[in-house]
Amino acid sequence: MSEEQPMTHYRVQRWSVPAYVANGGFALLVLALVFVPSVFGTFLTQQLTSLLILVILAAMWNALAGFGGLVSVGQQAYIGLGAYGTIYLTQHGVAPYPAMILAALAAGVIALPTSLLLLRLRGGQFAIGAWVVAEVFALLVALDQSLGGGTGISLAALNVYSPDRRQAYTYWLALGCAAVLLAVGYLMLRTRLGASLQAIRDDEEAAAAVGIRVMSAKRILYIFAAIGCGAAGSLTLANTLFIQTQAVFDVQWSAYMIFMVLVGGLGTLEGPIVGAVVFFLIQNKFADYGAWYLVGLGATAIVFALFLPRGLWGTMEMRFDIRLLPVGYYLRRRKRAS
Amino acid sequence: MQTSTSILEAAGIGQRFGALVVLDGVNFTVGAGEAVGVVGPNGAGKTTLLNILAGSLRPTSGTVQFLGADVTKLRSDRRCRLGIARTFQVPRPFGGMTVFENVLVATGRGRAGYERSVEVLELSGLVELANRRADNLGLMHRKRLELARALATDPQVLLLDEIGGGLTDAEAAELVHTIKVVQGRNVAIVWIEHIVHVLMQVIDRLVCFDAGRVIADGEPETVIGDAAVIDAYLGGNRS
Ligand SMILES: Nc1ncnc2c1ncn2[C@@H]1O[C@H](COP(=O)(O)OP(=O)(O)O)[C@@H](O)[C@H]1O
Ligand SMILES: [Mg+2]
Numbered sequence: 001m002s003e004e005q006p007m008t009h010y011r012v013q014r015w016s017v018p019a020y021v022a023n024g025g026f027a028l029l030v031l032a033l034v035f036v037p038s039v040f041g042t043f044l045t046q047q048l049t050s051l052l053i054l055v056i057l058a059a060m061w062n063a064l065a066g067f068g069g070l071v072s073v074g075q076q077a078y079i080g081l082g083a084y085g086t087i088y089l090t091q092h093g094v095a096p097y098p099a100m101i102l103a104a105l106a107a108g109v110i111a112l113p114t115s116l117l118l119l120r121l122r123g124g125q126f127a128i129g130a131w132v133v134a135e136v137f138a139l140l141v142a143l144d145q146s147l148g149g150g151t152g153i154s155l156a157a158l159n160v161y162s163p164d165r166r167q168a169y170t171y172w173l174a175l176g177c178a179a180v181l182l183a184v185g186y187l188m189l190r191t192r193l194g195a196s197l198q199a200i201r202d203d204e205e206a207a208a209a210v211g212i213r214v215m216s217a218k219r220i221l222y223i224f225a226a227i228g229c230g231a232a233g234s235l236t237l238a239n240t241l242f243i244q245t246q247a248v249f250d251v252q253w254s255a256y257m258i259f260m261v262l263v264g265g266l267g268t269l270e271g272p273i274v275g276a277v278v279f280f281l282i283q284n285k286f287a288d289y290g291a292w293y294l295v296g297l298g299a300t301a302i303v304f305a306l307f308l309p310r311g312l313w314g315t316m317e318m319r320f321d322i323r324l325l326p327v328g329y330y331l332r333r334r335k336r337a338s
Numbered sequence: 339m340q341t342s343t344s345i346l347e348a349a350g351i352g353q354r355f356g357a358l359v360v361l362d363g364v365n366f367t368v369g370a371g372e373a374v375g376v377v378g379p380n381g382a383g384k385t386t387l388l389n390i391l392a393g394s395l396r397p398t399s400g401t402v403q404f405l406g407a408d409v410t411k412l413r414s415d416r417r418c419r420l421g422i423a424r425t426f427q428v429p430r431p432f433g434g435m436t437v438f439e440n441v442l443v444a445t446g447r448g449r450a451g452y453e454r455s456v457e458v459l460e461l462s463g464l465v466e467l468a469n470r471r472a473d474n475l476g477l478m479h480r481k482r483l484e485l486a487r488a489l490a491t492d493p494q495v496l497l498l499d500e501i502g503g504g505l506t507d508a509e510a511a512e513l514v515h516t517i518k519v520v521q522g523r524n525v526a527i528v529w530i531e532h533i534v535h536v537l538m539q540v541i542d543r544l545v546c547f548d549a550g551r552v553i554a555d556g557e558p559e560t561v562i563g564d565a566a567v568i569d570a571y572l573g574g575n576r577s
Binding site: 009010012198199202203210267329331 | 392394413414415418419423424426430431432433434435436438439440442443444446447449452453455456459465468469487488490491
């Protein structure tokens with residue numbers, strides 16, 4: 001199914017055998033993961049839900065920065081909106097699981113007007129501007145007493161399910177969201193938009209000079225990442241059942257996302273998944289060490305930035321020249337006889 | 339030979355950066371299919387004019403017309419899609435993408451895009467490097483990629499900014515050949531270049547800038563013999 005063009009001497013290759021195998025492998029993995037709640041206990045299911053949320057977050061941050069050059073420290077804005085959007089919708093009669101999906105989409109809707117403002121900024125200004133936006137959203141939410149004010153609120157609507165059922169449903173939704181978001185991100189990067197975004201990431205002015213609609217490309221990416229982070233927010237709420245504005249809009253989320261993407265490999269699709277797993281393991285082992293845990297995270301990130309700038313996956317990719325989820329275009333010379 | 343119908347026309351262009359006046363009352367036209375050479379000492383404002391023609395800079399005063407329509411307020415991506423392509427004096431490749439992807443992002447995909455990309459890479463002598471990451475290219479190949487990427491957009495006017503600097507005689511001959519092929523397709527060309535003998539092989543008209551003004555504009559042979567032009571260059575070299 002490789003996209004072979006009937007050019008006389010050349011053809012364009014976009015797939016490879018390892019890539020087919022890897023794509024099949026990913027599909028099988030997702031399929032196998034469906035059975036986790038029936039095989040393992042509620043505790044492990046909850047743990048894996050957290051991991052899936054981390055995978056979503058890392059993938060979204062990577063899409064923004066690694067493929068669009070949009071380095072943000074404000075994606076917690078949409079994590080918070082996803083979580084509080086879910087609360088708001090359940091308070092207004094929407095069933096909890098549909099509310100979670102709607103809240104994620106609503107985060108995307110809110111990202112549209114926000115992007116009009118924010119995407120005018122570049123580089124460090126954009127990063128900080130995004131943070132300011134997150135703080136503003138947090139303030140607005142904290143002002144609303146029906147959303148618990150600053151003290152927090154729980155997702156009471158989920159109490160209709162038994163804990164086991166609830167955790168299984170939440171897990172399946174997390175798995176579905178992760179699979180769909182990753183697949184959509186992957187396919188998007190394989191389209192023309194994906195190539196345009198990479199050009200924008202590398203040089204915005206040069207991208208405009210070859211006719212790329214810089215603003216609209218960035219906007220689509222920004223809205224996509226908002227939906228993803230919104231989903232992560234509503235899933236976090238369902239996984240922990242309680243949220244506080246301070247925590248859910250905390251800039252620490254951005255630190256985590258950056259950590260996962262740097263460790264896994266910026267600008268590769270597989271890297272963020274690897275980074276999320278690493279972060280998940282570290283979090284489980286060392287989270288009890290309090291401040292030292294954060295220091296350790298920071299130190300690890302710095303070590304990676306200095307000595308392994310391509311991250312774990314990026315380094316592997318380089319060394320072994322593999323692309324499991326290829327988005328590029330290779331020009332191959334046709335063999336004579338055929 | 340000067341063509342009567344102008345395709346790209348800048349009138350009364352002034353450009354200031356703060357107190358610095360970089361362009362002052364510049365009129366500049368390009369005829370359909372015409373090749374115009376631009377020379378002048380460093381800092382004369384040549385690149386600034388090219389930025390204004392390409393739309394990456396909005397001039398302080400004056401207008402730019404393309405095919406008779408006012409495009410002064412159009413951004414560079416719009417102008418590119420209309421048919422104005424440019425190269426950057428200091429090459430700006432998409433470093434994280436391959437050479438092939440660099441041109442592909444300009445042609446668009448699909449059979450037509452692939453064919454055009456290959457054709458443009460062959461024309462600019464880059465096809466052997468198609469799968470190389472652009473940030474691994476040397477300066478000469480980066481300059482070729484600038485040209486290839488601009489051609490990939492299928493322009494009606496091609497704006498070139500010092501793509502021939504530092505070339506050997508053989509490389510310069512290749513470049514002239516490439517430009518002549520482009521010219522043969524009736525693409526209008528504006529070419530800023532210091533190496534005048536290379537320029538003279540392709541241009542129909544020569545414009546000389548000095549200190550933000552056009553000091554000569556006409557038949558290439560006449561312009562390089564012009565006393566003011568010689569003086570501007572000698573003056574530029576002495577300082
Ligand atoms: N964005 C800018 N801001 C301030 N000064 C600029 C800017 N761009 C160019 N200049 C100044 O304008 C003058 C002309 O520059 P340029 O157009 O690059 O000249 P040329 O291409 O003829 O060598 C120079 O003095 C340069 O320093
Ligand atoms: Mg210049």
